Amino acid sequence: MYHLVAGLYAEFTKKPTYNALLIGLKGSGKTWILERLRHDYLRGRAPSQRLPPTIGQNVLDVPYRRTILHLWDLGGSAAMRSLWDQYLPDAHVIVWVIDAPRWASDTAVADELGRSYRAAVFESLFPVIAEASARAQPVCVVVTQLDELASDRAAPLVREVETSVTAEWTRRLDDTSLDGTLTPIWSFQGVSAATGDGIEAMLDVVFRQAQTFATQAGS
Numbered sequence: 296m297y298h299l300v301a302g303l304y305a306e307f308t309k310k311p312t313y314n315a316l317l318i319g320l321k322g323s324g325k326t327w328i329l330e331r332l333r334h335d336y337l338r339g340r341a342p343s344q345r346l347p348p349t350i351g352q353n354v355l356d357v358p359y360r361r362t363i364l365h366l367w368d369l370g371g372s373a374a375m376r377s378l379w380d381q382y383l384p385d386a387h388v389i390v391w392v393i394d395a396p397r398w399a400s401d402t403a404v405a406d407e408l409g410r411s412y413r414a415a416v417f418e419s420l421f422p423v424i425a426e427a428s429a430r431a432q433p434v435c436v437v438v439t440q441l442d443e444l445a446s447d448r449a450a451p452l453v454r455e456v457e458t459s460v461t462a463e464w465t466r467r468l469d470d471t472s473l474d475g476t477l478t479p480i481w482s483f484q485g486v487s488a489a490t491g492d493g494i495e496a497m498l499d500v501v502f503r504q505a506q507t508f509a510t511q512a513g514s
């Protein structure tokens with residue numbers, strides 16, 4: 296009897312869980328965002344320079360609005376990207392992380408065949424957006440490390456990323472055989488994992504996107 300009651304109680308009080316997948320180029324700041332959330336919502340340590348590049352995945356469950364946001368943070372190096380495909384289908388929301396200083400300077404990235412940072416972002420982001428759009432999964436593009444810019448440049452840079460990414464997406468749709476009816480459900484957020492600025496607003500947007508997708512998909 297006890298087990299039955301305990302089982303029913305556990306089932307009754309179980310919180311909905313939404314999966315958020317953090318991806319983006321190596322060194323963009325995914326793990327720092329995860330550690331900032333751990334710090335702000337689970338009283339963990341603030342992110343530090345001692346964090347190594349991610350090999351495989353980091354996981355964090357953030358309690359938020361009577362639900363659990365289950366975050367997967369995957370390594371961004373080219374060798375790690377085959378992992379992304381394995382996680383994509385189970386994500387309720389995809390969080391794509393862009394590093395503001397590198398976007399602003401747009402210098403060549405050695406690990407990305409010497410492409411400029413923006414070109415490397417586009418090359419790796421658009422297949423993910425195409426796949427996500429086909430499944431109606433939402434994408435939150437997060438521009439991070441904004442504390443590295445002068446304060447009056449942060450908001451314009453986030454807008455510039457939005458304009459640039461949406462224009463490039465439209466251009467590629469026109470140029471390729473991608474289905475022209477694919478419409479990304481995306482949002483753009485600016486944060487600093489170092490200071491915590493914008494993190495709460497980002498979490499709220501990510502949560503709402505995940506919840507809407509899960510409700511519509513019945514998952």
Ligand SMILES: Nc1nc2c(ncn2[C@@H]2O[C@H](COP(=O)(O)OP(=O)(O)OP(=O)(O)O)[C@@H](O)[C@H]2O)c(=O)[nH]1
Nearest residue numbers: 321322323324325326327348349370371440488489
């Ligand atoms: N100033 C500042 N630096 C940051 C911030 N976020 C990340 N960094 C810097 O960027 C480096 C890389 O950040 P990570 O979070 O490890 O990058 P990642 O995207 O997880 O990289 P991989 O695991 O290799 O894919 C950190 O060691 C910090 O030096 C931020 O918000 N502000």
Ligand SMILES: [Mg+2]
Nearest residue numbers: 325326348349
């Ligand atoms: Mg990492």
